[in-house]
Amino acid sequence: MLLKQAETRELRGAEAGSIFWRRGCPALCGAGAKRLLRTDWTGRMAHERRWIDLVNSSLAGRVTCDRFLEAYTDYRDEQLGVEAQRAMAEHLAACGACRRYDRVLSAGVDLLRSMDLEPPLPVAPGKLARLALDADLEARTALPVVFRRPMATVMALAAAVFAAIALFPGGPRSTPELDLPAVVAAEPAALFKAGPGIQRVPVRLPYEMVPTGFQTISRSLLYQYGRPVAPRAAVARP
């Protein structure tokens, strides 16, 4: 697993259990973070080695101009293996176009180096200290960002509202629905014998038959004629 350079920057040099700064906030460096860093480092090195092996093996044969240009940066910075470096040098000696490319680049860079600017009179450390104090004072007395950048604040708020609408189109979620135990009401056979039609007979529900945990919901839904309701785990519907 390869982390980005910025992601590992804070972790480097931190011991497991130590506090380090991550994106401006203190964070605890756990053993997991160190392991991640180690894995990342190993991965990065393996990635580098694979790349260099690939370049070296591709240069083991005859170096063409295309291959030369592809591997030129590694060659110039001496990142190649001995064999590949030699193969590149041999191609450079034999190929006029590549030699010209190398010469032009080197001459241009030498010229640039010769044009280094000289700094003006060095800034006195006392002046720098005064500037630093001014900057500190300015930072401390500055208005909150809401007042300094009202448009940016309004836009950030609007973006947050749009994001909230996009993420929760139906508004805030209500209490999750529960999948309650099924209520199967079997009509007593005695009713049919009593007379024509169906009669509604008020039935007293024994309170103690409601399973524990469902008593506050609705007793009438949890009663099953004939046998007590087996308690089931309530399942939230998606």
Add this chain to the structure above:
Amino acid sequence: MAIMAQARLDLEDGGARQVRRALGDLNDSEIVQEFLNGEERAFAEVVRRYDKRLLNFVYRTVGDRERAEDLVQETFVRVYRHLHRFDQSKKFSTWIYTIAGNLAKNELRNRSRNPLVLFQTIVKNWDSDFRPLEWEDARTKPDDLYRKRFIRQKVEEAVAELPEHHRTVFVLRELQGKSYEEIAEITGCNLGTVKSRLNRARNSFARIIEPMVD
């Protein structure tokens, strides 16, 4: 550190020069430590070591000398303010280059938002009549002088023509001599990106200056 203690003792006898020399012998992390211990003059040594390097780095990135000087000064002010936050297990030069690079990047971003015509650009396009008077130098031929100036200008333009992320990597590697790992730290990219950007920047640079350089 023993050198510094001795130098401080010498200072009591009026040997400020010895302190400066002793500071000059220390490496970056020792200088930082001295500053954090209250030795204010250590910061002058930091400025002495880095002002030229940073000026050239920032100048090549933003292409405007006066603005580059301002940004270098701002870099030093930030370093002065936040040096106590610097993680001393890391390399100081990488940290200071990161600050300067971020300031230069912000400058370019602000410039693209609020474009203005730089005075330098106007000066470049001035008529020859407006050029400052130059005395004749018998040692050099005018043709050579002109050609040299022309090539320098073209090479500078070639750097300025590179895309910003390529230019930063190119300047850090070719002019500042930074390693790939340091460039990756400064720019916040991974090594593969640094390599590919450098390769492209070198190709573009060579292609632009090829007609001028034999």
